[in-house]
Amino acid sequence: VAKDKITINLIDRKGEKHTTSANIDDTILDVVLDNELNFESFGVCEGTVSCSTCHVIFEDGVYSLLEEPLMDEMDMLDLACGLTETSRLGCQVYLTKEMDNCTVTLPREITDARDV
Numbered sequence: 829v830a831k832d833k834i835t836i837n838l839i840d841r842k843g844e845k846h847t848t849s850a851n852i853d854d855t856i857l858d859v860v861l862d863n864e865l866n867f868e869s870f871g872v873c874e875g876t877v878s879c880s881t882c883h884v885i886f887e888d889g890v891y892s893l894l895e896e897p898l899m900d901e902m903d904m905l906d907l908a909c910g911l912t913e914t915s916r917l918g919c920q921v922y923l924t925k926e927m928d929n930c931t932v933t934l935p936r937e938i939t940d941a942r943d944v
């Protein structure tokens with residue numbers, strides 16, 4: 829693992845684990861796109877905070893390391909299906925080196941806020 833790369837494990841909607849090498853300062857959405865993971869309907873608004881399909885669930889310890897969500901993200905998260913205490917929008921979370929080896933889980937169900 830190079831200095832500015834970390835490992836992120838992503839659990840897809842079927843429960844399958846994908847181990848990826850990710851750049852610090854990229855978003856979770858970037859990691860999904862860069863690794864061509866093609867998760868069903870993930871990130872359809874391309875990071876413009878208007879869909880909530882990039883909803884992901886963090887582990888407690890990692891969640892507490894993240895910057896607070898901005899108002900836009902909170903509004904959009906409210907519309908996400910299966911919201912948890914450690915839910916965030918993948919397009920709004922930037923990777924830091926402390927997140928190395930963390931596991932990020934996609935909820936099984938998704939809502940596209942543009943359809944609500």
Ligand code: FES
Nearest residue numbers: 871873875879919
């Ligand atoms: Fe649409 Fe994140 S990609 S809100």
